[in-house]
Amino acid sequence: MGILDSKTPSGPLADKWTKHKNEIDLVNPANKRNIDIIVVGTGLAGGSAAATLAELGYNVKTFCYQDSPRRAHSIAAQGGINASKNYQGDGDSDYRLFYDTVKGGDYRSREANVYRLAEVSGNIIDQCVAQGVPFAREYGGLLDNRSFGGVLVSRTFYAKGQTGQQLLLGAYSAMNRQINRGKIQSFTRHEMMDLVLVDGKARGIIARDLVSGEIERHSAHAVVLATGGYGNVFYLSTNAMGSNVMAAWRAHRKGAFFANPCYTQIHPTCIPVTGDHQSKLTLMSESLRNDGRIWVPKKMEDAVAIREGRLRPIEIAESDRDYYLERRYPAFGNLVPRDVASRAAKERCDAGFGVNKTGEAVFLDFASAIARYGNEKAMTSGIKDPDKATITKLGEGVIEAKYGNLFQMYEKIVDENPYKTPMKIYPAVHYTMGGLWVDYNLQTTIPGCYAAGEANFSDHGANRLGASALMQGLADGYFVLPYTIGDYLSKDIRTGKISTESPEFVEAEAQVRERMQKLMSGTGIHSVDHYHKKLGKIMWNKCGMARNAKGLEEAIKEIAALRKDFWENVKVTGTMDSKNQELEKAGRVADFLELGELFAKDALHRNESCGGHFREEYRSEDGEAMRDDENFKYVGAWEHMGEPKDAKLHKEELVFENIELKTRSYK
Ligand SMILES: Cc1cc2nc3c(=O)[nH]c(=O)nc-3n(C[C@H](O)[C@H](O)[C@H](O)COP(=O)(O)OP(=O)(O)OC[C@H]3O[C@@H](n4cnc5c(N)ncnc54)[C@H](O)[C@@H]3O)c2cc1C
Numbered sequence: 081m082g083i084l085d086s087k088t089p090s091g092p093l094a095d096k097w098t099k100h101k102n103e104i105d106l107v108n109p110a111n112k113r114n115i116d117i118i119v120v121g122t123g124l125a126g127g128s129a130a131a132t133l134a135e136l137g138y139n140v141k142t143f144c145y146q147d148s149p150r151r152a153h154s155i156a157a158q159g160g161i162n163a164s165k166n167y168q169g170d171g172d173s174d175y176r177l178f179y180d181t182v183k184g185g186d187y188r189s190r191e192a193n194v195y196r197l198a199e200v201s202g203n204i205i206d207q208c209v210a211q212g213v214p215f216a217r218e219y220g221g222l223l224d225n226r227s228f229g230g231v232l233v234s235r236t237f238y239a240k241g242q243t244g245q246q247l248l249l250g251a252y253s254a255m256n257r258q259i260n261r262g263k264i265q266s267f268t269r270h271e272m273m274d275l276v277l278v279d280g281k282a283r284g285i286i287a288r289d290l291v292s293g294e295i296e297r298h299s300a301h302a303v304v305l306a307t308g309g310y311g312n313v314f315y316l317s318t319n320a321m322g323s324n325v326m327a328a329w330r331a332h333r334k335g336a337f338f339a340n341p342c343y344t345q346i347h348p349t350c351i352p353v354t355g356d357h358q359s360k361l362t363l364m365s366e367s368l369r370n371d372g373r374i375w376v377p378k379k380m381e382d383a384v385a386i387r388e389g390r391l392r393p394i395e396i397a398e399s400d401r402d403y404y405l406e407r408r409y410p411a412f413g414n415l416v417p418r419d420v421a422s423r424a425a426k427e428r429c430d431a432g433f434g435v436n437k438t439g440e441a442v443f444l445d446f447a448s449a450i451a452r453y454g455n456e457k458a459m460t461s462g463i464k465d466p467d468k469a470t471i472t473k474l475g476e477g478v479i480e481a482k483y484g485n486l487f488q489m490y491e492k493i494v495d496e497n498p499y500k501t502p503m504k505i506y507p508a509v510h511y512t513m514g515g516l517w518v519d520y521n522l523q524t525t526i527p528g529c530y531a532a533g534e535a536n537f538s539d540h541g542a543n544r545l546g547a548s549a550l551m552q553g554l555a556d557g558y559f560v561l562p563y564t565i566g567d568y569l570s571k572d573i574r575t576g577k578i579s580t581e582s583p584e585f586v587e588a589e590a591q592v593r594e595r596m597q598k599l600m601s602g603t604g605i606h607s608v609d610h611y612h613k614k615l616g617k618i619m620w621n622k623c624g625m626a627r628n629a630k631g632l633e634e635a636i637k638e639i640a641a642l643r644k645d646f647w648e649n650v651k652v653t654g655t656m657d658s659k660n661q662e663l664e665k666a667g668r669v670a671d672f673l674e675l676g677e678l679f680a681k682d683a684l685h686r687n688e689s690c691g692g693h694f695r696e697e698y699r700s701e702d703g704e705a706m707r708d709d710e711n712f713k714y715v716g717a718w719e720h721m722g723e724p725k726d727a728k729l730h731k732e733e734l735v736f737e738n739i740e741l742k743t744r745s746y747k
Pocket of ligand 1: 120121122123124125126143144145146149152153154155156157158159160161243244270271272273306307308309318319320323324326327363510511532533534535546547548549550551553
């Protein structure tokens, strides 16, 4: 078991980042022109990094598998982005954002990184406003804020329910300026198939042109992976269908350690699964928990009657409703962190109080908010003694202004009007806190290979608080990586262009071709999706919201057997040297089949419950997660040794000098 060096700077917490920036090496502007950087992934993390690096003067090549950076999965982000601006004057500060994030992650993140995140959070908002991102504003013109889970302040900036899309338009515009200047060469519909190492350093990638099927070699002095999360290992998730682990996994196989793979976020407010026909789940943003109240019937007979369609939720009296989050967690109520809210929903549904046909749904109800806003609006509009219909109409107008697009999306999918009847929601896989291990500079264990955004193991510990992923991705891309990568590249100013004709590139390309050939040569009858669905079922049932040693041991065996079957029998139609989406999927699922096993192995070794990692054996009497700080206060980073079962664990012991380690409580 090795020990990892996080390269965290010394000194007081609040001075570390400034001190580090002052001390690291820089590359002068003239030399930057001679240095090439590959950025794989142009979502918020990669797009912001590419634009900033090019603005600084580096030559950047970007890669994404979509037809435009505009279509990265980041576009789906709905609710908002955090920053400690304290515009509400409600007591926010960098320290409080730092504290909330470390506590929210159940004390499994690196203090120095999280403090830096809080420190640059305000800059992100300024940067995005300067780009023209249309954040919501209050009547007086100031930027508006709302609240997200696990915090007692309002620090979430938002653009209706389309925050990710608007931020991505900002980053994409910044990229376009550089594309126009010739500083970014943008390769869309290109997939990174492998990382190329020369003398132990990341010096390029092998990519496939997804339209022509051609295999290409691209070299650079450093490679940044900003390729998103791996929630789709569960098959069903709120992630975009194409989200995958291939780039990170290929780097892992080349020597980048993979940290905390088992830390997955299961989001409490998603549209419930309806059957086996689905390939995608839909999120109802956490922002809805600002105004929506979550409940199930108090009486079992009411729950049964609702499931059987004999009773409607609006017919159940207030006194017969169990607002279980408000009951169990009075201080945070409906805005407890996601892991806590998800487990509480599962607990009620497992106890038989679920409210849809499958028994796996709870209500998210806006009736109180509609009445509250309606009354307020009537008062501010000078309407005296308004009747119920007027109040409802006014209240619905306010709700529509805040969450209109989310309500419309719900109605389109479910065919029920959520203004009139409560939404039905259930937890679903949403985000992965695990990822490539990086040091304070965002460098992986491969020199010259960096990871940003959801692709790295990030600052969120064992559970991410809402609206923190956009903050982290943009912090990495706009404000951290552009500094820290210079320290590494300062040693490369005399290296000159990296040749793509070296034996390392030749061999990497040959390996990519061989792997594709192998994928095409399966003689069985099952499609790639068949295997992906099977993997997803194992993951959800045995590595999902609750895990135990027996289930995890079974999962490890079952995934290994499924992987063997896949490689022998998968049927991939089409050809290798043309556009072939089945082949694309096959490559991605092959990597999920390895990652899934490592995920289970990681979950099995972590004999504690923390954040999204809930081991049934380790819980308190009232069902809360029970950490074991004595034995597991570390980041677990896995080194590839051939098969996932042989992966070797390395530990980065977490040091808490500024926050007292406590039992996490939201009561
Ligand atoms: C429905 C939904 C709503 C969300 N809402 C919020 C929110 O309100 N607030 C918040 O903070 N977070 C939210 N999140 C989380 C947040 O959106 C993501 O964590 C974040 O956008 C990830 O950004 P990224 O840049 O790291 O990755 P992505 O946006 O996923 O981008 C990945 C990029 O990598 C490229 N790529 C991947 N693999 C390869 C490869 N092999 N070769 C070439 N290119 C590759 C893709 O083409 C893409 O350009 C939400 C997530 C979901 C699913």
